[in-house]
Amino acid sequence: MSEPSAPPTDRNRLDEEESPYLRQHADNPVNWQPWDEQALETAREHDVPIFLSIGYSACHWCHVMEEESFADEDVADLLNDHFVPIKVDREERPDVDSIYMTVCQLVSGRGGWPLSAWLTPEGKPFYVGTYFPKESKRGQPGFVDVLENVIDSWETDREEIENRARKWTDAARDQLEETPGTDGAVGESADPTPPSSDLLETTADAAVRSADRQYGGFGSDGPKFPQPSRLRVLARASDRTGEETYREVLEETLDAMAAGGLYDHVGGGFHRYCVDRDWTVPHFEKMLYDNAEIPRAFLTGYRLAGDDRYAEVVEETLAFVDRELTHAEGGFFATLDAQSEDPETGDREEGAFYVWTPDEVRDVLEDETDAELFCERYDITASGNFEGENQPNRARSVADLAESFDLEESEVRDRLADARERLFAAREERPRPNRDEKVLAGWNGLMIATCAEAAMTLGADEYARMAVDALEFVRERLWDADERRLSRRYKDDDVAIDGYLEDYAFLARGALACYEATGDVDHLAFALDVAREIEGEFWDEEAGTLYFTPESGEDLVTRPQELSDQSTPSATGVAVETLLALESFVPDADYAEIAETVLATHADRLEGSPLQHATLCLAADRLESGALEVTVAAEEVPDEWREAFAAGHYPDRQIARRPPTEDGLEAWLDRLGLENAPPIWAGREARDGEPTLYVCRGRTCSPPTHDVDDALEWLDGNAAVDVETDGDGDDLEDDDFESPF
Incomplete structure (x- = not known):
């Protein structure tokens, strides 16, 4: 040398x-x-x-x-x-x-x-x-x-x-970078077509084969990573086919993640992953994207199974995000570190903020029965499960503890809830993990979508507030309305880095979800603005794909695509799903054509390794099956309507809210720059001055109704009135129905 x-x-x-x-x-x-x-x-x-x-x-x-x-x-x-x-x-x-x-x-x-x-x-x-x-x-x-x-x-x-x-x-x-066909492009010789109609079941079957039926999750060894997109596949396939195994694997995985050390049983929220097969010991960092996508999977499980524990996990996780990962003005921070200072040694150690010994539990709770109940419930032992200390894991049921301690179950629940509150307060006095306070557009989009979905599912206005506050924060600081450009990162008034496909796609999906949750057309307008830039900066017609980096961005040694699900969902998959959803509002755009071409380009990849491309497979299923369109003509969605849809699992549901009158709709069209109402809104005003519901699936529509139960009965195939279509599959006129109007 x-x-x-x-x-x-x-x-x-x-x-x-x-x-x-x-x-x-x-x-x-x-x-x-x-x-x-x-x-x-x-x-x-x-x-x-x-x-x-x-x-x-x-x-x-x-x-x-x-x-x-x-x-x-x-x-x-x-x-x-x-x-x-x-x-x-x-x-x-x-x-x-x-x-x-x-x-x-x-x-x-x-x-x-x-x-x-x-x-x-x-x-x-x-x-x-x-x-x-x-x-x-x-x-x-x-x-x-x-x-x-x-x-x-x-x-x-x-x-x-x-x-x-x-x-x-x-x-x-x-x-x-390259795509199938001649010279990396999709040429006539490739003759691409979208994936076959059985792709959803193929993906779900692959998930079942890879499932750990003993401990939950996927893979027979550690480490265990959350796989939210796979859980969404299982839920949709279960809904579509009625196959019980899909639902069983979904619930086994949700139960394991909610009970094990991946979940923070004292303060709420999820750690990154677990280092072992049985979900006991996590890697202790907390990432914004995990605390967006995992609760979204629990919302899916709640709608499918109706288990209140799943809703509690979502509520506790969003409380953690609101408390510990939220900027004072609304955006969401990126991460909490795995390490924090050990009060005894002064050294920074992984997990120090989260772990307990039995003596520490007794010191905080003082009452011996309370301490024993908590230690038995959460497996806090003298030997420990993490370097001599304990990451809480839910080990025993309330019913089991009630029998062992000769107490009523209600008293056990009350004592455990009080113990958690006191331990949480004591933990707040410990040296805290460092927080990475950069605000990333894409990760915020994931969290915004989950908060909005939680608002619709659980009926909590504070979740809609969290979603809208974050969306407005990102729009104000990272979106350049004049240039129609999105930056990726904000921190301490510094804005940097051109946005990537994930930033545009995740944020567009979040804005669309805010529109669905609140009925504010401005959120829909923003989603459409972002979608136009997805087409302009990331869509390559010759290659038939969406690239991860913008056309006007830095020239690297290769221009990547993001097709597979990693720690975050595939940016391409979310973009395709979102473009398909937005097509309903701007049918003259090319969004459906772009989505179909992308899926056709990568059809062989999806069919060859569906589990690695779960989000794109879900997008392909949406293209194949179409959305369940739910048009709501009302100023406010009645609570019973929201509760009815939340009580059932409708994975391809698309809420299209609109003003009750045509005059109100005209103002919306002006805001969106549209000359004519799209079919999802056209002619669907409120009837008789009351909130009115229109439900369509597969280009077939129910009669307009004021009764959500009637709409759901029709949707489930049990409507009293048979609904037919003309030869082209278009809706028949209202007069063709024996309508209550």
């Missing part, structure tokens, strides 16, 4: 960044650079490789690698002298993360964070890995050894490095 010349970079620039993760590394002796043109140009100018480190603020092993290597002066000297070291927050730059994580998975068969990648000055990867200990141990190469080997290879075997970089970049491009 030759002596270094002057270091390519002379200082750490992360103190100029707003990302909490990047700022955590601002004091490292490593001369970290953000991912920007200055850093990339420095690598090209000095002809040195880039060391790229990707992580996020709540990542436990990211902290470990920092402490072991990035805070070490000797390691810093190697990085500073021979590389341009770049640090990336994956939550801010999912495009960069997607490219190099894909390479890591292709090359090594695994992935995760921290992600460590060595790149040519042009950004092409030639060596990848995840966490490296500073020195070699337990079969893992040491970080220092890897750095020295890369330095030597760069000097002595440059041609081999360049060849490998080209091959790996081509592989990433094949995986992420």
Whole structure:
């Protein structure tokens, strides 16, 4: 290894960044650079490789690698002298993360964070890995050894490095960018068609085969990750087919997640995942997206099974989000760290904020019976389940405890509820985990949609308030109405990064859900504004797909798509579902055609590995089956209507609220810039001055009615009046029905 010349970079620039993760590394002796043109140009100018480190603020092993290597002066000297070291927050730059994580998975068969990648000055990867200990141990190469080997290879075997970089970049491009057909495009030779009509059952069957029927969830080993999109598939397939196994697997998984250590039984909310098969010990960080998508699955379970415990989980989780992840003006913060300070040692330790010993429980509760009830209920033992302490898991039922303690069940419930309140108050006095206070447009969209859906399902106005406040926060700070552009990140009045497909798609879905929950046409107008930009910036007609990065965005080594579900649902899948929903309001747009083409382009992929593409498979089912259209002509939705729809599972329901009069509708059309009312609204005013309901499925519509039970009876196929269509499948006129009007 030759002596270094002057270091390519002379200082750490992360103190100029707003990302909490990047700022955590601002004091490292490593001369970290953000991912920007200055850093990339420095690598090209000095002809040195880039060391790229990707992580996020709540990542436990990211902290470990920092402490072991990035805070070490000797390691810093190697990085500073021979590389341009770049640090990336994956939550801010999912495009960069997607490219190099894909390479890591292709090359090594695994992935995760921290992600460590060595790149040519042009950004092409030639060596990848995840966490490296500073020195070699337990079969893992040491970080220092890897750095020295890369330095030597760069000097002595440059041609081999360049060849490998080209091959790996081509592989990433094949995986992420190209689509079936000639030269990556969907040509006539490909003759694509959307997936077959049995895709929903195929996906549900795959979920059942992968299910852990003993402990719940998916996979027969640990770790156990929540898979909300798979649960939605099971629910829809159960509703469609009546197959009991689908519902059983859904409920087993929901029950396991609600009972185990994934769930915070003291303060509400969900941790990232569990490290074991039986859901006992979590990775303790709390992510906004998990606390959006998992409760959404519980809302689905509540509507399907009617289990009040599922509703309680949603309520407790949204209370946690409102309390601990909400900006004072309405937006939602990104994460809570897994680590917090141990009051006894002063060290930052994973899970310290959440775990208990029996003595700690007794000290707080004082009453011995209360302490024993809580410890028995939540498996708080002397031996512990996590490094000698205990992450609460619901181990015994109230009925079992009542029998053992010779108490009434109502008294056991009251004592446990009081114990949880007191333990929560005591826990609030502990040193808290750090909070990543950046507000991400896409993640906020996920949470907005869940809050709005909770408002419709549970009838709680505060959830609609949470949804609308967050939507308005994001619109005001991240949406440029003049340029019609969405930025991804807001923090402390700093706005940065062009939005990705997930930001546009998730936010459009959230805005549409706010319209459904509140009847405010402004939310629908915003959803349509965002959808137009999805078409303009992300739709590629030649390739027949939606890309993850905008057409006007940064030119990376490949332009990725996001087709599979990861920790968040597929951005492409959510975009397709949302475009299909919005088509009802702007039928002259090309949204349905775009959706159909995207699904046709990727049909082979979906049918070949449906479980990895659950959200896209749900979108394909919506295209195939159509939506259940529920048009409500009223100023306010009657409570009994909301309760009736919440009591049943209608997974493809689309609420289309409109003013009761034609004059009111004209004002809405002006707001949306429409000359004529779309069919979902046209001619569907309130009858006899009362709220009126119109229900349609499969291009067949019920009579207008004031009685929700009549509409649901018709929907379930038990209507007293047979409803027919003409030869084209269009609705017959009202006069063709024996209508109550």
